[in-house]
Amino acid sequence: MLIYLLRRLLIAIPVLLGITVGTFLLISAAPGDPLLAYASLDGLDDAQLEQARANLGLDQPLPVQYARWLENILQGNFGRSLVTQRSVAGEIATSFSVTVRLTLAALVLSSLVGIGVGVLSAVRQYSLLDYAFTFLSLLGLSVPGFFLALVLVAVFSLQLEFFPTSGMQTLTLPADASVWDRFGDSVRHMVLPVITLSAANAASLARFTRSSVLEVLNQTYRSTARAKGLRERRVLWRHMVPNAMLPIITIIALRLPGLFGGSVIVETIFNFPGMGLLSVRAATDKDYPMIMGITLIFAVLLLAANFAADILYAVFDPRVRYD
Amino acid sequence: MCQKHYRRLMSLIAIVLAVLSLAVTASAQDETVIIGAPTTTAFRNNPLWATSTADFYVFPLILPGLTWFDDQMKPVLALAEDVTISDDGLTYTFTLPENASWSDGEPITAADVKFTWELKSHPALLALPQPPAGRGDITLVAGVEAYSKGEADEITGIQVLDERTVAFTLNSPNFLFLGNATLGILPQHILGEVDPAVIADHPYFEFPNVTSGPYLLTEYVRDSFWRLAAREDYWGKPASIPNVIIRVFAELEAQLAAMEAGEIDVTAIPAAEVSRFEAMEGVNVVSRSGLGYYVVHFNMSEPRVTEGCTAQAVAEAYTGRPPLDDVRVRQALSFAIDRDEIIDVIADGQGTRIFSSIFGPDWLDNSGLEPYDYNPERALELLAEAGWTLNAAGNRLVNADGQEFRQLIYVSQPGEEGFRLGILLQDYLGAIGIPVEIRLTTSANFLPTIFGEEWDLARNAGGSLGRDPSESARFYRTCAGWANALGYSNVEWDALMDAGAATTDLAKRAEIYNQASRILNTELPSLFLMTQNNVWAARDRIQGFTGSAGNYITWNLTDWTIQ
Numbered sequence: 001m002l003i004y005l006l007r008r009l010l011i012a013i014p015v016l017l018g019i020t021v022g023t024f025l026l027i028s029a030a031p032g033d034p035l036l037a038y039a040s041l042d043g044l045d046d047a048q049l050e051q052a053r054a055n056l057g058l059d060q061p062l063p064v065q066y067a068r069w070l071e072n073i074l075q076g077n078f079g080r081s082l083v084t085q086r087s088v089a090g091e092i093a094t095s096f097s098v099t100v101r102l103t104l105a106a107l108v109l110s111s112l113v114g115i116g117v118g119v120l121s122a123v124r125q126y127s128l129l130d131y132a133f134t135f136l137s138l139l140g141l142s143v144p145g146f147f148l149a150l151v152l153v154a155v156f157s158l159q160l161e162f163f164p165t166s167g168m169q170t171l172t173l174p175a176d177a178s179v180w181d182r183f184g185d186s187v188r189h190m191v192l193p194v195i196t197l198s199a200a201n202a203a204s205l206a207r208f209t210r211s212s213v214l215e216v217l218n219q220t221y222r223s224t225a226r227a228k229g230l231r232e233r234r235v236l237w238r239h240m241v242p243n244a245m246l247p248i249i250t251i252i253a254l255r256l257p258g259l260f261g262g263s264v265i266v267e268t269i270f271n272f273p274g275m276g277l278l279s280v281r282a283a284t285d286k287d288y289p290m291i292m293g294i295t296l297i298f299a300v301l302l303l304a305a306n307f308a309a310d311i312l313y314a315v316f317d318p319r320v321r322y323d
Numbered sequence: 324m325c326q327k328h329y330r331r332l333m334s335l336i337a338i339v340l341a342v343l344s345l346a347v348t349a350s351a352q353d354e355t356v357i358i359g360a361p362t363t364t365a366f367r368n369n370p371l372w373a374t375s376t377a378d379f380y381v382f383p384l385i386l387p388g389l390t391w392f393d394d395q396m397k398p399v400l401a402l403a404e405d406v407t408i409s410d411d412g413l414t415y416t417f418t419l420p421e422n423a424s425w426s427d428g429e430p431i432t433a434a435d436v437k438f439t440w441e442l443k444s445h446p447a448l449l450a451l452p453q454p455p456a457g458r459g460d461i462t463l464v465a466g467v468e469a470y471s472k473g474e475a476d477e478i479t480g481i482q483v484l485d486e487r488t489v490a491f492t493l494n495s496p497n498f499l500f501l502g503n504a505t506l507g508i509l510p511q512h513i514l515g516e517v518d519p520a521v522i523a524d525h526p527y528f529e530f531p532n533v534t535s536g537p538y539l540l541t542e543y544v545r546d547s548f549w550r551l552a553a554r555e556d557y558w559g560k561p562a563s564i565p566n567v568i569i570r571v572f573a574e575l576e577a578q579l580a581a582m583e584a585g586e587i588d589v590t591a592i593p594a595a596e597v598s599r600f601e602a603m604e605g606v607n608v609v610s611r612s613g614l615g616y617y618v619v620h621f622n623m624s625e626p627r628v629t630e631g632c633t634a635q636a637v638a639e640a641y642t643g644r645p646p647l648d649d650v651r652v653r654q655a656l657s658f659a660i661d662r663d664e665i666i667d668v669i670a671d672g673q674g675t676r677i678f679s680s681i682f683g684p685d686w687l688d689n690s691g692l693e694p695y696d697y698n699p700e701r702a703l704e705l706l707a708e709a710g711w712t713l714n715a716a717g718n719r720l721v722n723a724d725g726q727e728f729r730q731l732i733y734v735s736q737p738g739e740e741g742f743r744l745g746i747l748l749q750d751y752l753g754a755i756g757i758p759v760e761i762r763l764t765t766s767a768n769f770l771p772t773i774f775g776e777e778w779d780l781a782r783n784a785g786g787s788l789g790r791d792p793s794e795s796a797r798f799y800r801t802c803a804g805w806a807n808a809l810g811y812s813n814v815e816w817d818a819l820m821d822a823g824a825a826t827t828d829l830a831k832r833a834e835i836y837n838q839a840s841r842i843l844n845t846e847l848p849s850l851f852l853m854t855q856n857n858v859w860a861a862r863d864r865i866q867g868f869t870g871s872a873g874n875y876i877t878w879n880l881t882d883w884t885i886q
Contacts, residue, residue, distance in 0.1 A: 030767075055450060085372070085523040094545060150576070157584055165580040171548060171568050172355050268573045273546030277573055281362070286767055 001314070008310065012303045019299040020292065024066050027291055056082060069292060078296075079289035081282075088293040091278060096297070098168070098274035102193060102266065103259045110198035110205060110259075111252055117202070118209020119241060125214065133206060140203030145262055149196045149269045156192060163191050166271040193270040197262050201255055208251055212244040219243070246317050253309035257302040355566040356865060356885065358877070359578045359590035362571050368543065369528040370507025371443050380569050380877045381549050385534040386507035389417050389436065395684065396614050396790040396873040398501035402431070402508055402535060412496030412827050415504070419487045422558045427533045429512050433489035437481045438511040440464070444471040444478065447520040463500055465492045496825045498832075499793060508535060537562045537881050546571060562881040582606075582860055589861045589868065589876065594673035600860045609859045609870035610673060614789030616680055617669070619733070619748070619850040620781045621647045624810025627774060632802035637812045644810065646711070646728060647779060653847040654695075655705035660751045661697035666853050668747060669740055674853040679843035680798060681836055682854060683789030688833040692844045702755050713756050720756035730758040735782040736769045744782055773808045780850070781808075787873060789854055792836035796820040799848055811848040 053059050057068060072079055078088035121133045157165040164170065170185050177185075216222070217240065225235045260275065267276035275294060282290035360377035370382045383391050383401060391401035400406060403417040423431040442448060444467050461467050465480030480492040493500055510533050517525050527533075530543055537557050542550035548570040553562040570587055572578035582590045583603065592600055592608070601608050624641035646652045666674040678692040703713065711720040711728055720728035733748055735741030745761035752759050759780070764772045773781055783805070788794045798805045800820055801812040819839040826832050843851075859870040867883040870876060 153577075153580055158580060161584070164586060165584045166572070166574075166577040167570070167581070167586070168547065170586075171357060171550070171570060269577060271547075271572055271574065271577050273544070277546060280573070284766070 005311070008307055012307070015303060016296070016299055020070070020296060021066065023292060023295040024062075024069070027286070027288060028062055028065075030286070069289070073296070078293040081290045082287045083285045083290075088289050091290065092275065092293055092297060095274045095278045098272055099260065099263050099267070099276060102190065102197060102263055102272060102274060103256070105190060105194045106197035106201065106259050106262075107252070107256065109194055110202035110255075113198065114202040114205025115209050115241075115245075115248065117206040119213050119236070119244075121206065121210040122213035122217065122244075123236060130210075133210075137203040137206045140199045141207075143199070145196055145200065145265045146269060148199055149192070149266065152192045152196060153269075164189055166269070168272055193266045193272060196270075197259060197266045200262070201259060205248065205251065205255075209244065209248055212247055213240065216240045216244045246313070249312050249316055250309040253305050253312055256305040257298065260298060260301060354564070354885070355568060356564050356589065356883065357568040357570055357587040359581060359587040360569055360571050361575065361578065361591075362546065362573050368531060368545075369523070370509065371439075371448070373507065376874055377549075377569055377571050379875050381551075382507045383536065383875070383877055384538040384551055384567065384880060385536045385540050386509065386531060387536045388505040388507050390501050390504045391878055392502065392505070392790075392871075392873055392875045393878055394611065394869045394871045394873075394876075396502075396787055396871070396875070397684070398504075399878070401505075406501070408827075412493075412498075412825070414490055414492050415500055416484070416488060416490040417504075419489075420558060421487065423535070424556070424558050425510050425512075425533050425535055426539055426554055426556065427510075428556075429510065429533075430486070431508070431535050432486050432511075433483040434486075435508050435511045436489045437478070437483050438515060439506060439509045440467075440481055441470065441478055442509065442514070442519060442522070443506060445519040446471055446473040447518070448522065450520075461503070461506065463493050463497050463503055465494050496827070498824055498827060499791060502790070510535070538567060546573075560881055563884045564880070567877075567880065588865060589859065591876075592858050592860045594671040594856065594858055597671060597673065597858055603860075605863050607861050607863045607868075609861065609868065610856045611859070611870045611872045612675060612789075613855045613857045614683065614787040614872050615785045616677060616682070616788050616854055617674070617784040617852045618680070618782075619744070619852065620783055620805065620809050621653055621847070621849060622779050622781070622809060623648050623653075623848065627807050627810075628802065632807060634801045634812060634814050634817070637801055637807075641810050641812065646709070647731075648810075649709050650846055651705045651709040652711075653850075654845075655702040655709070655755070656752065656757075657695040657847055657850055658698045658705065659702040659755050660748070660850065660852075662695075662852055663697070665744070665747055669744055670853065670855050673856040673858055675856075677851045677854050679840045679851055680788050680795040680849070681792045681840040681843065684791065686829050686833055687792060687840075688837045689840060690837065691841060699751075699755055706755065711756075718756060719758075728757055730760055731779040732760050732762055732777055733780040733782070734762045734764060734769070734772055734778045736766050737763050741782050748780065783849075784855070789872065792832070792839070793820060793824045795839070795843070796824070799843065806848070809848050811846075813842060813846065816842045 050059070057065060060068070069079065076089075078092070080087055081091060084091065117133050117137070121130045124130050153165050156162045168186065168189050169182070170189075173182065173185060219240075221239060221243075222235060225239045226232075230238075263272075263274060264276035264280055266272070267274045268280055271277075275297070278290070279294045281287070282294060358380055360375075360380050362375065362377065370378070370386050370388075373379065373382055387401040389401060389403040389406075390398045393399045402419065402423070404420040404423075405418040407416045408414070409416075417436070419431055419433065419436075425431055440461060444461055449471055464478060466475060466478040467480065469475040470478045480494075482490045482492070484490055491500070491504070510527075513527055513533060514522065514525065522528070531540055534540060534554070537554055537559065538551035539554050540549060541552045542548075548568050551567045551569070553565050553567075570581075572581070575593070578587070578590055579592065579596060581587045582592070582600070597608055597610070600606055623644055625644050626640060626642075628636050628640050643649075662676045666672060666676070676694070678689075678694055681687065682689065706712070706720060710722045712722075713719070714721045714727075722728075731752065733745045735745060742761065742763060745759070745763075749759045749761065762772075762778070772778065786794065786798065788798070796817075797803055799811055799813075799816065800806055801814065801817050806812060816839055819835055819842075823832050823835040823839065826835065857870060857872060857874075859868070859876065861868045861870075864886045865883055866886055867879065868876070869879065871878070
């Protein structure tokens with residue numbers, strides 16, 4: 001096991017390098033450069049532009065630029081944003097907590113809803129409930145996140161006025177508002193973004209759970225448990241669901257990077273200043289160091305999630321051996 | 324059992340919803356104005372690099388410059404109390420108010436002014452890896468160039484005459500200097516000892532807690548909002564609104580929804596949304612004639628002159644690019660389009676026709692211009708003069724040799740508006756036998772396309788040409804960015820622009836610019852379409868909100884009141 005884990009960790013290094021090289025090539029190949037994207041056409045003087053490009057190191061050949069970036073990263077230096085002049089690491093750290101909050105909430109919500117719906121669908125296979133859930137899952141999978149977000153805002157914010165349209169807090173809370181009030185306010189602001197972020201994930205989890213539970217429905221240990229006189233609910237939740245969950249756990253772990261990706265849209269629409277918003281702006285501004293920094297973090301998260309999925313699988317299923 | 328479950332679930336949902344919607348509806352709304360702002364670029368909390376709309380809302384309230392812009396984008400005094408201009412138009416002497424003080428009690432002095440301008444042009448600061456944005460403003464002042472190259476210890480053109488008086492000497496007379504003295508003044512007593520090379524990291528720029536303007540910054544969450552509170556010790560006219568919040572939005576839709584839901588009080592709105600917001604209760608819609616222009620540029624000559632661009636070099640290098648190098652063809656295209664319809668389709672009627680890039684301000688004599696009223700017959704006549712007539716089928720222009728008028732390539736940055744304009748052009752020009760191909764680029768790739776690829780027509784909007792006729796020089800003067808991209812050069816026009824900028828007498832300026840305007844109106848380096856209105860929505864409990872022809876709505880915020 002230990003050897004396996006070490007091997008996985010070592011393999012992660014070239015994978016990470018590959019991702020950064022790929023990203024670097026992609027953003028270099030994308031048309032335009034940060035200066036042209038930024039400066040307006042009037043008053044752009046070539047000497048100034050060349051100087052600025054040299055200041056940024058953009059006049060160097062690509063391999064040199066990449067090597068420099070890598071050298072800095074190895075020393076823990078993510079560089080500075082071309083636009084804000086702040087350290088990339090600092091910017092990412094600030095926005096990371098926002099995204100983590102959003103993503104974890106979405107992970108919990110989508111897991112609860114997805115597994116719950118999946119189990120119910122399976123045990124009442126071909127019932128009206130099953131068909132309704134199947135329909136809703138298909139809807140959840142096929143409606144694009146941005147559209148769902150706009151519909152949620154139109155209905156629950158503008159028509160029903162249940163939730164705020166965007167932002168992370170009510171700016172006009174009285175200064176003496178209690179911690180509870182502030183917490184409630186922050187939860188209200190998270191409801192629509194978290195639902196948006198969870199929808200597709202919950203839907204696909206529901207489908208996976210349904211088929212996974214259906215598989216264990218006909219296993220003999222079900223009959224054994226029943227024969228022992230256990231109540232049906234106990235049979236379901238203590239004997240069948242845990243077994244059905246084995247593949248689901250890895251799926252949940254693998255979903256995490258997807259949720260981070262989804263946060264790009266959700267954060268933009270709901271104005272949550274997290275990693276998603278940061279990466280959109282970095283891309284628009286062609287802020288190279290920022291794009292590279294964010295990609296690296298996302299890549300690490302992706303690999304970590306894969307890694308976690310492998311380990312979880314081994315932990316939950318004693319039959320799995322990594323030797 | 325199923326019933327019981329269902330009921331239990333329903334009551335749980337009801338409780339959660341009730342708690343969530345009841346939670347904190349009490350607010351301090353009657354003392355606070357929340358202004359919505361778009362995130363156009365990433366923020367720096369630093370007037371040295373202020374470039375975004377939100378910056379332009381916030382900094383006049385906390386760190387004003389000597390001057391700022393009113394709702395017509397005319398320069399007005401901000402931090403300075405008085406300015407005198409020498410007869411030769413070269414020296415501007417500003418006086419600061421006697422009792423002006425920073426919020427920590429230190430006096431605001433002429434030394435602060437000089438310190439800030441020197442910081443802005445300090446070689447170490449310019450050497451930071453940053454895009455060269457917003458630097459043009461300060462180079463009008465004598466000695467800035469030498470200082471920024473490290474050849475001088477100070478900017479010789481800025482002289483501290485006494486504690487409250489500072490004089491700026493310009494390289495040459497320039498009527499626009501007042502509009503370029505807007506750089507927010509920084510506290511020397513806090514930043515004076517900091518090495519300029521690392522000043523961007525100074526905590527003051529994370530949170531500028533010592534301010535010179537009518538407001539204090541009390542809370543700042545990056546990419547979310549600035550919270551400001553009126554200074555009780557303010558030395559000038561005190562603000563009547565105790566709290567102001569500038570809230571930023573990454574998405575226009577979110578910003579409009581927040582206005583509709585009552586979460587913000589003031590916002591810019593697109594022309595297409597005017598009727599929606601006019602129908603809202605308690606909301607005022609203010610439409611102001613704008614300053615930016617909306618045009619389609621012609622690509623008339625090749626190649627561009629990239630190094631050492633001069634009128635001479637241009638005259639030698641440029642070769643005409645048929646068929647658009649023929650002024651009759653460009654005039655024909657101008658007659659072939661219906662500007663009123665374009666204003667309706669593109670700007671929902673919120674715009675005014677223009678006939679050259681020189682269209683404001685009110686003192687300008689803009690008489691004697693050809694209005695190019697929609698007239699496809701006239702267009703065909705002009706094309707015939709240029710040697711192009713419709714073929715037998717009446718769907719394509721051909722010349723005497725039987726050659727077809729080639730398809731024109733229209734380029735635009737992405738967005739529905741640019742696409743719609745392309746469709747309109749296809750219709751109008753198609754009707755006189757000219758096919759048009761639409762190519763949308765990304766924003767980042769727009770300029771590289773203009774400079775490096777094939778195109779004939781390019782949509783361009785913006786600038787602040789309406790605030791002073793001299794602004795047009797930045798677009799059409801020989802070798803200016805756009806002029807070079809279009810292959811346009813007219814030395815007579817250049818001379819008029821030089822004369823206009825150096826003249827302080829308004830009647831004389833009006834005469835000069837009228838001449839310049841006629842040249843553009845005849846030669847048509849661009850298809851001049853319109854200037855769009857700026858439309859704002861504000862809650863009607865806010866009195867004194869004027870909107871702005873530009874982007875600077877907080878210029879008179881101390882005059883606003885809440886009813």
